[in-house]
Every structure is written in structure tokens, then in C-alpha cells.
Amino acid sequence: AFCAFEWCVGCYFPQIAVLRAQFLSESTRGATMTLFRVPFNCIVVATLLWGRSLAPEVILRFASLALLLGAVTFRTLPVAGKAA
Numbered sequence: 001a002f003c004a005f006e007w008c009v010g011c012y013f014p015q016i017a018v019l020r021a022q023f024l025s026e027s028t029r030g031a032t033m034t035l036f037r038v039p040f041n042c043i044v045v046a047t048l049l050w051g052r053s054l055a056p057e058v059i060l061r062f063a064s065l066a067l068l069l070g071a072v073t074f075r076t077l078p079v080a081g082k083a084a
Helices: 002-023 026-053 056-075
Strands: none
Touching: none
């Protein structure tokens, strides 16, 4: 399981770096990424503080909803080479 996780993380970070370079201009990339890290860090802290008090089914539902939201958001990105 650990090797599978490391493989997924190893695939994720280079792909996100390519997307950042493609969709965020160099001049605003740092500020944009900082603004997105703030809510993410709040979610992580809330999960660490209150995650143990939730049932595993509830945590799985939250994770599934977050994954679905990410997939829907990804589908809204313009396709390279196609006119919008």
C-alpha cells in the first residue's frame, strides 16, 4: 500500500506542476498558490482536530465528495489546442 501511495504521489506532483505552468502566469502563480493553500490548511487542521470523532463512513463520504468536486473542477479546465 505504501509503494502504491508513493507511486501516486510521484505521478501527481509533476502533473500538477505542468498544469500550474500551463494555466497560471508566472507573475501571479505564487500569490494564487498561497491563496489556495490557506483553505486547504484549514481543512487539514479541522480533520486532525475532529476527524477521530467522526464515523469512518462519514469520513469516506467527505473524501468522496472532495474527489468528486476535484473531478468536476478538472473537467471545467479548457483543453489544450481547442478554442474556448
